[in-house]
Each structure stands twice: as C-alpha cells, then as structure tokens.
Amino acid sequence: MVPVPIIADSCRKGKQVTDxxxxxxxxxxxxxxLIALFAADAIGGHADTMADEAFEDYLRAFHMIDASQNEQLFVAERGGEVVGTFQVLFNRTLTGRGSLSMIIExxxxxxxxxxxxxxxxxxxxxxxxxRRRDCRSVQLTSNMARVDAHRFYERLGFAKSHFGFKMRLK
Structure with a gap:
C-alpha cells in the first residue's frame, strides 16, 4: 500500500494569512x-550556530524533514524575508482509538x-x-524558561496539561 502524502496543496503553495x-x-x-533564527535564540540551549562547518548538518536535516510524510517545516514570510518558522509533526497512536495528533515544534x-x-x-x-487532517489534538512543548511564550500559548487556547521529561543523549 502506498502512503498518502499528508501535505495539502495549500501548504505547498503557501497561504496569505494577512495582507x-x-x-x-x-x-x-x-x-x-532559519539557521540565523535558531542561532539567535539564547534560551533554547540547542547549540545552533551560523558556523560554516555546521551548514551540512542543517542541510541534511532539512532534506530529511522535507522528504518526510509526517513532518512539515514552514516559514512566515513578509516582504520576501523569513520572519518566523515552525515545524509540525503528525503522530498516530493506538490511544484515543488510533487518533492522529499534531505536535508543533x-x-x-x-x-x-x-x-x-x-x-x-x-x-x-x-x-x-x-483540523483539516482531522487531528484529535494539537500539542506543543515549551522550555520552562520561556514564561512569555507560555502566556502567549495560553492566550491562544492551549492549556498546561502534562509534565514533560527530557534526557539529553548528546
């Protein structure tokens, strides 16, 4: 069985959200x-860098994300310049009767x-x-130090519902 791509035509072409x-x-x-956006993030702690020797790592990751049926990387563009970004992942689990959820990263x-x-x-x-994909829920995580971001997400209707745990391997 051939998987059905999850990428809507509107996502490929882009959508004018405002004027x-x-x-x-x-x-x-x-x-x-995109690398510049991540490298400028002092709170994230992801060790993102504009160093030339890191570019191939980012390029390899970009191609893997772009080829994925379950991941999509977006940019917000204003006046021809990238002013924002986000990534979504689609996750199907047996819980919730096999429901699909979106994770925003x-x-x-x-x-x-x-x-x-x-x-x-x-x-x-x-x-x-x-909603278009009939997801049961949308979830995201945010660094505990990002207090302003937490207020932002709550204003958008997100609720704190779980504790998250992370284990660094590298």
Missing part, C-alpha cells in the same frame, strides 16, 4: 535565514518582528492544518 504575511513550506533557499519569530501577531498567525495556520 503582508505569507505562510508556506520552507525551501532549501530559506535555510540560512521549533516556533520562532525573528526578534525584531515579535509582538506583531506573526506567532499567533503561524500557530493558527498549524491548527487549521490539524
């Missing part, structure tokens, strides 16, 4: 801007663009896609 914000699938040509808005509603539009876009 000046386009949310679309990320392209390889967006990679430098790596939400970033460029520092000079925060407070302009870009993050809310990106999350709204993800939720719309989750």
């Amino acid at each position: 000046n914000l386009l949310i679309r699938r990320a392209r390889e040509t967006d990679l430098a801007a 790596a939400v970033q808005t460029r520092a000079d663009m925060r407070g302009q509603g870009i993050g809310a539009q990106m999350i709204g876009y993800a939720i719309e896609e989750a």
Whole structure:
C-alpha cells in the first residue's frame, strides 16, 4: 500500500494569512535565514550556530524533514524575508482509538518582528492544518524558561496539561 502524502496543496503553495504575511513550506533557499533564527535564540540551549562547518548538518536535516510524510517545516514570510518558522509533526497512536495528533515544534519569530501577531498567525495556520487532517489534538512543548511564550500559548487556547521529561543523549 502506498502512503498518502499528508501535505495539502495549500501548504505547498503557501497561504496569505494577512495582507503582508505569507505562510508556506520552507525551501532549501530559506535555510540560512532559519539557521540565523535558531542561532539567535539564547534560551533554547540547542547549540545552533551560523558556523560554516555546521551548514551540512542543517542541510541534511532539512532534506530529511522535507522528504518526510509526517513532518512539515514552514516559514512566515513578509516582504520576501523569513520572519518566523515552525515545524509540525503528525503522530498516530493506538490511544484515543488510533487518533492522529499534531505536535508543533521549533516556533520562532525573528526578534525584531515579535509582538506583531506573526506567532499567533503561524500557530493558527498549524491548527487549521490539524483540523483539516482531522487531528484529535494539537500539542506543543515549551522550555520552562520561556514564561512569555507560555502566556502567549495560553492566550491562544492551549492549556498546561502534562509534565514533560527530557534526557539529553548528546
């Protein structure tokens, strides 16, 4: 049986969310801007870097995400510039009678663009896609140090419902 791609045509082409914000699938040509967004994140602790020797790692990961049937990487573009990004993953489990859920990861808005509603539009876009895919729930995790982000997610309707645990292997 051939898997049915989960990527909607509207996701490939992008969607004009407001008059000046386009949310679309990320392209390889967006990679430098995406790396810069992650490298500028002082709270994340992911060791992202603009160092030339790291580019191949990012490029390899981008191609794996782009080829996945269960992952999608998006950018928010304004005036031809990447101003935000987020990634979604679709997860089907036996719990919930085999339900599908969406996990939102790596939400970033460029520092000079925060407070302009870009993050809310990106999350709204993800939720719309989750509904289109008939997901039972949308979930995300946020670093405990991101108190402002927690308030942001709660304003969008997310509720704190679980404790998360992480084990670093590298």
